[in-house]
Amino acid sequence: MGIVLITGATAGFGKACATTFAAKGYDVIITGRRKEKLAELQASLEKEYAIKVLSLDFDVRDELAVKQTLENIPASWKEVDILVNNAGLALGLSTIDEGSTADWNTMIDTNVKGLLYVSRMVMPWMKPRKKGHIINLGSTAAKHVYAKGNVYCATKAAVDAISQGMRIDLLPHRIKVTAVHPGAAETEFSVVRFKGDTGKAADVYKGFTPLTAQDVADVIYYCSTLPAHVCINDLVITPLQQANAYYTDKN
Template sequence: MMKPVALITGASSGFGEASARLLAPHYRLILAARRLERLTHLQEELQALTEVYPLELDVRHQADVSKAIDSLPDSFSAIDLLINNAGLALGLEGAWECDLEDWERMVDTNIKGVLYCTRAILPQMVERNCGYIINIGSIAGNWPYAGGNVYGATKAFIEQFSRNLRCDLAGKRIRVTTLKPGMAESEFSLVRFKGDEERAKKVYEGIEPLTPEDIAATILYLVSLPERINVNEIEVMPLCQSFGRTTITPVKE
């Protein structure tokens, strides 16, 4: 019996790369990302465990997403698991001084990329009456913080989009989960600070954040549950992270 097929976006690093490694014994993998050379290296690493199809793809472009999905080899064309992982945060400035191009890139990747991939793959899941979509959100979609303006808003969109998908798919054997990580050490801060390694490292000084492997383990747990179970949302924080008081700041005259 052939393994089911999983498509992971943003598979060249972080959560996506770790998920590919952990899911390899259980799925045939379509690994999608912009950096093809990284996907090729990962394919070589995992080829003893499973079949891997590297897919050079920028999820921001709808035509490219549709073309990529339509051109998949027959052995990979029926996708059982979609992990919408591609996403990023850019900048930490106040909303009045942010770079508009950063905002647009976050919207295009974090929102439109999820929409394009979901819309391209969902019809085949509905036709076969089976499938699982895991959308990677963030606690930033629930809990605001200074400088998280558009990033947090894009992740709030993911949560509500997933809920509405569940409503649309009522009565069908298709599961949808929003997985919302808290602070995790990956390329996230390096990307946010546009390659400033020193600034990125300071984010994690003296603490023990989540790792990409922690999120991959959570995904493996989700997909291993009986198909009668749908985990609507799951929020995961490192032990060092919790909730604080709401901010009280004197208003300048």
């Protein structure tokens, strides 16, 4: 089928994407910071789907590590058909005047700069082939800023703008760019945001049925299956009981 590169593949949307594309016959490059989780996923995918997996342990925030790791993979793996820029996170939920600058830096470095570092390496592999598809994970937070979401919302708005810029710049090279913006999805997202407080994380999803990681992976896969002349530029997906980033009907 081809090769798909997925960042942040050890959990959530990334892991679901890796499994979904592998099940469809794609060879996958999985990246992440948790080496043991990557190894487990690699073994599982290779056994279950008889496809090839390249596991790369690095932090997308580290520009040098991104560059050195991706530069040095075998040439055959550089024929990437689909890049899923999934690595991202929210940290904290507070007003700007009480926000943690460390949290801000982590979100900006991961959600914005990490996406750029990986894309900057992969796009030149796609350009000579005049094909490829870059799928960037945004959020409903990119479209509507909610209380105490400030910097996280700003990073996802940046992903939205960067996706638009990529689409313009890559137009002559026939490379598709899709931004997928999920709403409330029950993954590790809220556990990470609340720094391990599972009770507070669980409260986020009470009173409605949230999206699952597989729901989002299915949408991402669908976007990748359209005819060569068709590109979904921007797609927002929410659970039925959520209208946007701040309107959710819980009962």
